[in-house]
Amino acid sequence: MRIAIIGTRGIPANYGGFETFAEELSKRLVARGHDVTVYCRSHYVDRSLREYNGVRLIVLPTLRYKYLDTVIHSLLSMLHAVRRRFDCVLVCNAANSPLIPILEWTGTPVAVNVDGLERHRKKWNALGRLYYSLGEKASLWFASRVVTDARVIRDYYKERYRADTTLIAYGAEVARASAPTALRRYGLAGEDYVLYVSRLEPENNAALVIEAFRQLKTEHKLLIVGDAPYAAKYKEHLSTLAAGDERISFPGAIYGADKRVLEQNAAAYIHATEVGGTHPALIEAMGAGNCCLVYDTPENREVAGDAGIYYSDADGLADRLSSVLSDHQTVEKYRRLAEERVRAHYNWEVVTDEYERLFDELTSE
Numbered sequence: 001m002r003i004a005i006i007g008t009r010g011i012p013a014n015y016g017g018f019e020t021f022a023e024e025l026s027k028r029l030v031a032r033g034h035d036v037t038v039y040c041r042s043h044y045v046d047r048s049l050r051e052y053n054g055v056r057l058i059v060l061p062t063l064r065y066k067y068l069d070t071v072i073h074s075l076l077s078m079l080h081a082v083r084r085r086f087d088c089v090l091v092c093n094a095a096n097s098p099l100i101p102i103l104e105w106t107g108t109p110v111a112v113n114v115d116g117l118e119r120h121r122k123k124w125n126a127l128g129r130l131y132y133s134l135g136e137k138a139s140l141w142f143a144s145r146v147v148t149d150a151r152v153i154r155d156y157y158k159e160r161y162r163a164d165t166t167l168i169a170y171g172a173e174v175a176r177a178s179a180p181t182a183l184r185r186y187g188l189a190g191e192d193y194v195l196y197v198s199r200l201e202p203e204n205n206a207a208l209v210i211e212a213f214r215q216l217k218t219e220h221k222l223l224i225v226g227d228a229p230y231a232a233k234y235k236e237h238l239s240t241l242a243a244g245d246e247r248i249s250f251p252g253a254i255y256g257a258d259k260r261v262l263e264q265n266a267a268a269y270i271h272a273t274e275v276g277g278t279h280p281a282l283i284e285a286m287g288a289g290n291c292c293l294v295y296d297t298p299e300n301r302e303v304a305g306d307a308g309i310y311y312s313d314a315d316g317l318a319d320r321l322s323s324v325l326s327d328h329q330t331v332e333k334y335r336r337l338a339e340e341r342v343r344a345h346y347n348w349e350v351v352t353d354e355y356e357r358l359f360d361e362l363t364s365e
Contacts, residue, residue: 001359002035004084006077007070007092010040010059011052014255016199017170017280018092018115019044023053024171028352030054037084039077041069064229070095078102088144088362090355095131097138109144109362111166114153115277137161144362150277152299168355170278171348174339175264176289182261186223186251193221194321195266195290197259197281198273200228200235205272205295210241210248212317218325220247220267227253263288268324268331270317271295271304278303283346286338291331293320303346307337 005022013019026036030053037056040049047059058080062073074096081089081103089103094114103110114136139146140157146165148154154167180190194213198204206224213222224238235250242248254262263269269290271282274297282303285292294300294308301308309324311317324331 001087001363002037002084003029003359004037004039004081004086004089005092006039006081006089007074007096008038008040010045010057011038011055012045012256014044014253018113020280020284021113021170022092023055024348025352025355026055027053028348029356032352032356034356037086039073039080041073071099075099075102081108082106088359090359091143094135094139097135097142100138100142104142104144109365110142111145111147111358111362112139112143113147113149113168114139114157114165115149144365145358147358148277150299150302152302153277166358168358169346169351170280170283171351172280172283172287172342172346173348174287174289174342175260176335176339177264179261179265182258183265186262187249188221188223188265190265191267192219193223193266194268194270194325195223195225195262195285196270196272197225197254197263197285198271200224200226200231200238202234203273203275205274206238207241208314208317209270209272210238212314212321213248214242214245215314215318216322216325218247218322220325222248223262223266224248224250225252225254225259225262260288263290266290268293268321270321271300271308272317273300283342287342287346289335289339291324291334292338293317293324304338305341307334307341309334 008018008022009015011023013023022038026038029036040057040059042059042061045059049057060076062069078099088109091110091112097112100110140161140163147168148165149170154165157163157165183190196209200206263285269285269292272295273279274295277299292308294304294310296310296312309320311320
């Protein structure tokens with residue numbers, strides 16, 4: 001099949017979950033003999049890059065403005081895709097759903113992965129939240145198939161819109177390997193730090209994590225890994241919260257091999273996101289064999305199950321983190337549970353099987 005993926009920032013992944021998803025899915029589809037194209041944004045992917053791991057790349061411009069970046073790029077991508085006559089297209093993000101008729105009305109079947117409940121994110125003003133609400137409805141109006149990646153999100157669409165969706169989970173690789181040499185560039189030795197990875201936006205609660213960590217009397221370090229393109233004031237706020245505590249560092253956004261090294265060698269991992277569906281960072285941390293301390297939401301419990309240690313505020317996190325850092329036996333127990341859960345529920349090859357089956361159904365309808 002000739003398949004296109006539209007709506008991410010592109011690959012190789014250098015931003016967030018959708019980008020990692022596009023990279024992992026597309027390269028596996030290519031390995032299975034499909035012709036896959038990923039549309040990329042020019043301020044994330046080099047315009048001269050035409051192929052990556054066998055995946056065709058089409059790099060197009062957009063407007064670098066929070067409220068228009070995604071939609072303008074997806075509009076240009078869909079107009080370009082019309083001429084290519086793909087067998088089917090996977091659109092990522094419900095914000096792009098109002099544009100789906102560009103493809104559907106020219107005969108191209110479209111599946112949309114709606115992501116989580118984006119309209120609940122604090123970064124959006126009233127207009128942004130209204131648009132995301134429209135995007136949810138447009139997904140159901142226009143797409144050939146709507147994909148959700150968590151039961152909580154599937155149930156939301158069922159209860160709010162009385163609509164059935166196709167549930168396909170996110171994936172992660174399972175591996176934990178010591179890499180002391182690679183850690184030296186970050187001033188680390190291995191298991192001497194606690195790791196947090198997320199976009200630095202308010203609902204991802206990096207501030208809560210910093211507040212909790214500052215309560216601890218420990219020689220462990222805290223790495224706040226991540227960035228956000230339109231959150232300068234919030235990042236300044238985080239720096240202010242961490243000021244004076246040399247244990248806390250902000251190395252920025254890290255991807256690829258370095259990110260995996262950090263995930264696989266942490267003493268513990270903190271997941272603090274409260275909005276969305278399945279959070280890729282949590283699954284990846286579990287696959288890396290981490291003892292995961294998890295913000296208590298229905299979505300996060302769905303992913304972590306009995307492999308997570310849960311908290312709901314800064315004091316609770318501080319208490320649980322203090323216990324974890326002084327109890328290696330508990331850490332090893334939860335590391336084992338995390339790896340087992342990813343193997344059972346979040347396998348990339350199984351995820352690819354399900355998308356391949358979906359695309360086959362779309363091209364046969």
